[in-house]
Amino acid sequence: MADFLNLVRNENMKIYYRVRTWVMSAILLVLPLAMSIIGRFVDDSPNMWSYVMLESGLMTMLLSIFAVVMAADSVAGEFSNGTIKLLLIRPWSRNKILLSKYLALLCYIVLNLAVFFALTLLLNFVLFGGGDSGSSIPSGWSPFGYVTAWYGLNLIEMAVVATMAFMISSVFRSGGLAIGLSIFALLGSGIISSLLSLIDKPWIDYVLFMHFGLERYLNAGELFRGHSLGFSLGVLAGYYVLFLALSWYVFNRRDVAS
Amino acid sequence: MEEDSVLERHGGGAEPVVRLVNVTKRIGKRTIIDNLTFDVPPGEVFGFLGPNGSGKTTTIRMMVGLMRMTSGEIYIKGRSIRTEFEAAVRQVGAIVENPEMYKFLTGYQNLVHYARMIPGIGKRRIDEVVELVGLSDRIHDKVKTYSLGMRQRLGVAQAILHRPSLLVLDEPTNGLDPAGIRELRDYLRHLAKHEGTTVFVSSHLLSEMELMCDRVAIIQQGRLVDVRPIRRDAGAEKLEILFEVDRPDTASEVLDGVVLRTESGGIVVTAGREETADINARLVAAGVRVYGIRTVTKSLEDQFLEVTGGGRIG
Numbered sequence: 001m002a003d004f005l006n007l008v009r010n011e012n013m014k015i016y017y018r019v020r021t022w023v024m025s026a027i028l029l030v031l032p033l034a035m036s037i038i039g040r041f042v043d044d045s046p047n048m049w050s051y052v053m054l055e056s057g058l059m060t061m062l063l064s065i066f067a068v069v070m071a072a073d074s075v076a077g078e079f080s081n082g083t084i085k086l087l088l089i090r091p092w093s094r095n096k097i098l099l100s101k102y103l104a105l106l107c108y109i110v111l112n113l114a115v116f117f118a119l120t121l122l123l124n125f126v127l128f129g130g131g132d133s134g135s136s137i138p139s140g141w142s143p144f145g146y147v148t149a150w151y152g153l154n155l156i157e158m159a160v161v162a163t164m165a166f167m168i169s170s171v172f173r174s175g176g177l178a179i180g181l182s183i184f185a186l187l188g189s190g191i192i193s194s195l196l197s198l199i200d201k202p203w204i205d206y207v208l209f210m211h212f213g214l215e216r217y218l219n220a221g222e223l224f225r226g227h228s229l230g231f232s233l234g235v236l237a238g239y240y241v242l243f244l245a246l247s248w249y250v251f252n253r254r255d256v257a258s
Numbered sequence: 259m260e261e262d263s264v265l266e267r268h269g270g271g272a273e274p275v276v277r278l279v280n281v282t283k284r285i286g287k288r289t290i291i292d293n294l295t296f297d298v299p300p301g302e303v304f305g306f307l308g309p310n311g312s313g314k315t316t317t318i319r320m321m322v323g324l325m326r327m328t329s330g331e332i333y334i335k336g337r338s339i340r341t342e343f344e345a346a347v348r349q350v351g352a353i354v355e356n357p358e359m360y361k362f363l364t365g366y367q368n369l370v371h372y373a374r375m376i377p378g379i380g381k382r383r384i385d386e387v388v389e390l391v392g393l394s395d396r397i398h399d400k401v402k403t404y405s406l407g408m409r410q411r412l413g414v415a416q417a418i419l420h421r422p423s424l425l426v427l428d429e430p431t432n433g434l435d436p437a438g439i440r441e442l443r444d445y446l447r448h449l450a451k452h453e454g455t456t457v458f459v460s461s462h463l464l465s466e467m468e469l470m471c472d473r474v475a476i477i478q479q480g481r482l483v484d485v486r487p488i489r490r491d492a493g494a495e496k497l498e499i500l501f502e503v504d505r506p507d508t509a510s511e512v513l514d515g516v517v518l519r520t521e522s523g524g525i526v527v528t529a530g531r532e533e534t535a536d537i538n539a540r541l542v543a544a545g546v547r548v549y550g551i552r553t554v555t556k557s558l559e560d561q562f563l564e565v566t567g568g569g570r571i572g
């Protein structure tokens with residue numbers, strides 16, 4: 001077990017010894033800081049929770065993109081640099097090597113999201129104080145409870161999108177394709193789902209794109225096409241398992257010829 | 259019969275380090291490797307020779323588990339690379355084509371990365387290997403600042419880090435300058451002689467193989483053409499000797515029966531050291547003028563072209 005953790009340490013090393021990782025994290029740190037400080041001086045009736053939600057919305061979008069970049073590079077990068085050859089001729093099964101990569105990726109996402117969650121709450125509490133949540137939090141929720149639930153659902157979405165990028169990275173060994181397709185899924189899902197909604201067929205309920213934007217379910221009464229949160233989570237879980245299965249299957253069988 | 263010989267080989271001290279048994283690789287309808295069978299004895303520098311596209315790299319990739327075999331089996335120290343991958347590859351250190359490292363890490367971090375993947379490699383072993391390949395001064399610099407020669411050294415370092423019984427090198431001299439090639443050659447021979455490491459090295463550079471290897475396997479279009487030892491003790495045996503003379507016909511008559519063939523400006527005989535001197539004396543005594551005496555050993559290159567029938571790319 002300790003041995004396997006060494007593999008994860010290796011993957012972490014490959015993530016955190018790169019400048020770009022720290023540039024991304026710096027962006028995630030500096031942007032909300034700037035937004036809140038500017039708001040502190042410009043906003044007439046500032047409200048802690050409205051800033052928390054504003055910044056969280058923007059930052060989770062950015063973090064999703066960064067996570068997709070990491071996921072895409074994780075496998076495809078090793079192939080395009082040729083380092084995969086030296087990695088796979090160690091006494092470790094391919095299953096475990098891929099698992100170490102996947103775990104390192106998940107750690108990166110959870111770590112960043114947790115740091116950001118704490119940062120935005122602390123920052124805006126210091127700048128604006130607690131106070132009334134106003135209209136930024138739907139009625140029936142405690143502000144903290146709502147933000148926590150919101151982050152939880154976003155974490156799930158992020159994990160699904162990153163896993164999709166990871167799968168494309170493993171199957172096609174192309175980082176560009178993985179980044180492109182996943183970001184398209186991320187940003188285009190709104191448009192695609194409203195287009196698909198025009199088709200009144202039952203199968204569209206099982207299309208991946210229809211189930212992004214889980215935080216909709218937090219606003220009571222706003223049921224999307226009559227789905228429940230449970231149904232959407234179920235569909236996402238199905239895709240998630242499919243992505244993982246494809247990643248592992250292809251990675252295990254691949255002839256490394258590049 | 260078959261079983262007997264297998265048992266015998268396993269029982270003896272010289273069990274082959276690598277055994278390829280009917281290894282075949284097909285991609286689509288194309289047969290890349292066709293029924294390759296040979297053994298690599300321990301403690302030798304074993305050359306794997308073939309023209310470009312003959313399947314050298316594919317074979318090496320199958321040996322280290324990067325590619326699957328369509329059929330057949332490869333054993334490393336008796337362990338199947340297919341069914342006992344982890345145990346088999348534990349014995350192997352390799353550079354497959356170029357030694358590609360993580361460029362954003364330092365040389366040292368790269369070695370730490372690989373050291374972590376095998377239990378029991380501590381900081382001391384890493385330092386020892388760094389010293390051995392002569393990278394001590396630059397090991398804490400990022401790999402992207404390294405020259406090709408330095409990357410090659412780092413490649414060797416990662417390959418020998420875990421003291422493998424088998425070192426596999428695919429075209430190791432590619433891109434090295436003559437000094438680098440010489441250094442690598444000396445180093446590989448040292449590993450084989452003093453550490454008992456078996457070195458399996460592929461190349462299309464024939465002259466290089468001749469200097470480096472104890473034995474070579476020649477493949478062409480995925481088929482094994484020949485496995486032959488490289489002779490180092492050339493003085494002890496009979497060689498083809500060319501005598502440059504003014505009158506080859508007269509010389510043949512004088513040496514009745516000894517002459518192998520007559521060439522323009524000379525005769526070729528098979529002779530050892532002393533016989534050469536005798537023949538020379540006889541020719542001179544008969545009034546034939548001898549301008550030069552030299553051996554016409556076939557270089558590996560000639561042998562190679564002979565067995566592969568020129569440079570057809572398969």
